[in-house]
Amino acid sequence: MEVLIESIKKVILLMPIPLCETLYMVLASTFFSVIFGMPLGIITAISEEGSIWERKYLNRILNGLINITRSFPFIILMIAVFPLTKIIVGKRIGTTAAIVPLTIAAIPFVARLVETAIKEISPGIIEAALSMGADVKQIVFKVMIPEALPSIASGITLTIINLIGYSAMAGVIGGGGLGNLAIRYGYQGFQKDVMIGTVIVLILMVQVIQDIGTRIYRKLLR
Amino acid sequence: MITIKGLYKTYSCSDGNTEALKNINLRIEKGDIFGIIGLSGAGKSTLIRCINRLEEPTEGSIFIDNRDITKLDENELRDMRRNIGMIFQHFNLLSRRNCRDNIAFPLKIMKYDERQIEERVDELLDLVELKDKKFSYPSQLSGGQKQRVAIARALATKPEILLCDEATSALDPNTTASILKLLKNINETLGITIVIITHQMEVIKEICNKVAVISDGRIVEEGNTYDVFSNPYHKVTKSFVKDVSLNIDKNTLGDADDMEIVRITFLDHKAKEPLIYKIIKKFDVEANILSGQMNRIQGRIYGNLVVGLRGNVEKVDDAINFLKGEGLIVEELKYNGSSD
Numbered sequence: 001m002e003v004l005i006e007s008i009k010k011v012i013l014l015m016p017i018p019l020c021e022t023l024y025m026v027l028a029s030t031f032f033s034v035i036f037g038m039p040l041g042i043i044t045a046i047s048e049e050g051s052i053w054e055r056k057y058l059n060r061i062l063n064g065l066i067n068i069t070r071s072f073p074f075i076i077l078m079i080a081v082f083p084l085t086k087i088i089v090g091k092r093i094g095t096t097a098a099i100v101p102l103t104i105a106a107i108p109f110v111a112r113l114v115e116t117a118i119k120e121i122s123p124g125i126i127e128a129a130l131s132m133g134a135d136v137k138q139i140v141f142k143v144m145i146p147e148a149l150p151s152i153a154s155g156i157t158l159t160i161i162n163l164i165g166y167s168a169m170a171g172v173i174g175g176g177g178l179g180n181l182a183i184r185y186g187y188q189g190f191q192k193d194v195m196i197g198t199v200i201v202l203i204l205m206v207q208v209i210q211d212i213g214t215r216i217y218r219k220l221l222r
Numbered sequence: 223m224i225t226i227k228g229l230y231k232t233y234s235c236s237d238g239n240t241e242a243l244k245n246i247n248l249r250i251e252k253g254d255i256f257g258i259i260g261l262s263g264a265g266k267s268t269l270i271r272c273i274n275r276l277e278e279p280t281e282g283s284i285f286i287d288n289r290d291i292t293k294l295d296e297n298e299l300r301d302m303r304r305n306i307g308m309i310f311q312h313f314n315l316l317s318r319r320n321c322r323d324n325i326a327f328p329l330k331i332m333k334y335d336e337r338q339i340e341e342r343v344d345e346l347l348d349l350v351e352l353k354d355k356k357f358s359y360p361s362q363l364s365g366g367q368k369q370r371v372a373i374a375r376a377l378a379t380k381p382e383i384l385l386c387d388e389a390t391s392a393l394d395p396n397t398t399a400s401i402l403k404l405l406k407n408i409n410e411t412l413g414i415t416i417v418i419i420t421h422q423m424e425v426i427k428e429i430c431n432k433v434a435v436i437s438d439g440r441i442v443e444e445g446n447t448y449d450v451f452s453n454p455y456h457k458v459t460k461s462f463v464k465d466v467s468l469n470i471d472k473n474t475l476g477d478a479d480d481m482e483i484v485r486i487t488f489l490d491h492k493a494k495e496p497l498i499y500k501i502i503k504k505f506d507v508e509a510n511i512l513s514g515q516m517n518r519i520q521g522r523i524y525g526n527l528v529v530g531l532r533g534n535v536e537k538v539d540d541a542i543n544f545l546k547g548e549g550l551i552v553e554e555l556k557y558n559g560s561s562d
Contacts, residue, residue, distance in 0.1 A: 127276055129327075131306070132303065133300040146318050
């Protein structure tokens with residue numbers, strides 16, 4: 001019993017900084033990936049053949065780009081973008097530096113989710129907007145985004161949870177975070193209690209985020 | 223008002239071209255409720271979409287008020303579309319906006335100010351009798367209510383033309399009737415020209431003053447609704463009328479070998495006269511009624527009767543001539559036991 005209490009105390013004391021690091025990395029990279037991924041997804045969706053802004057070649061290029069970025073294993077992507085990280089953040093390692101590869105990994109993911117959400121809108125609704133004389137901009141901002149919002153919201157939830165997973169690997173480039181804690185103390189330092197404690201915190205985090213995401217989705221869905 | 227000349231629409235795909243519309247010529251006058259009826263796949267959806275260029279015609283021209291809309295550029299096209307409202311089979315309302323915002327949508331696109339929008343929305347909600355649903359979302363409305371919102375939305379910018387794409391096909395018969403009444407009312411009070419495509423005969427019968435029958439991408443019959451359906455000649459038109467003669471077969475005829483089978487079509491007031499009684503009395507022939515029906519198109523009645531006449535051959539001929547002389551349409555279906 002005493003051993004257990006000792007363990008819990010130790011884990012709680014170790015937790016705050018890695019937890020903050022994880023939240024920082026995940027939220028910042030979610031934010032940036034939505035900023036970049038959403039327009040990318042929208043343009044990919046509307047430039048497709050038969051859609052409201054047909055651009056065959058642009059569509060092919062964007063699709064290629066999304067697919068290539070998505071096929072990189074994250075751990076390799078992290079190292080591959082070092083030069084870019086250096087330009088943006090000024091250094092290649094650290095928690096802030098980890099945000100760059102995390103964002104780059106998540107952008108194509110968000111783009112695909114947004115693209116799918118937009119393509120799922122009933123073509124009749126777009127047709128109705130066209131019949132009213134709406135232009136491409138009006139259709140995107142007044143029809144497509146609002147109609148796709150519930151799906152986009154659940155897509156973002158999915159992105160956050162994915163990024164929590166990816167951020168565990170950020171320890172490799174000195175990003176810190178919960179994943180790092182589990183590996184350093186738990187696995188490499190033979191402290192099983194730390195590892196278990198970290199995993200429990202991660203499970204709780206995912207649960208809470210999924211729950212909030214689902215609530216928002218339900219609220220948006222009319 | 224709308225003149226369609228030599229319209230073709232061809233879809234090209236990998237395994238060859240499909241001609242959806244072939245040489246369509248139509249004239250729709252201002253104030254018409256013009257029905258285009260056809261079976262699924264006949265091309266009626268494509269045709270109505272060419273009128274506001276949701277589909278691009280392959281060949282031919284469409285004049286709206288003497289302006290060839292097939293030649294408009296994108297900006298002109300958007301302006302033109304604001305003069306043409308459209309409603310759809312599945313309503314196509316914005317699911318995340320309430321009735322008010324759905325109706326306000328086309329006004330927002332045209333950058334009306336908020337005060338004007340509010341006024342217009344209230345007017346329209348009044349017109350479609352949905353005042354109490356102003357802040358309801360589409361998911362809270364029945365099909366008929368959704369279509370009413372869609373009608374209000376289509377009329378928001380005061381268009382001169384309303385296109386109806388199978389607008390009642392997803393509704394039950396009662397709701398269909400009330401939507402048709404609303405459309406008729408809009409046509410009469412606002413003077414809006416309405417173009418309706420449908421596969422439902424009752425829609426045409428109820429409100430269309432003119433009709434075109436489309437089959438396999440061609441207009442096969444066209445004219446005043448009453449004329450076309452009281453005396454159809456194309457087989458597709460006949461199938462919509464469910465003409466009584468189609469129900470006649472050997473079993474119905476029984477031992478009719480010595481009878482002359484004729485189909486008599488009565489129009490308007492003739493349907494009320496006792497003409498069968500007259501031929502029996504006057505020509506001394508037996509008249510055996512095999513099947514019959516009365517129909518109402520646009521408030522005018524017409525009837526079909528299939529009669530077997532038995533008697534002296536000359537007398538039977540005289541009786542038939544008498545009926546023709548009275549202005550009835552008489553067609554001989556079978557003569558004295560010939561197998562056809």
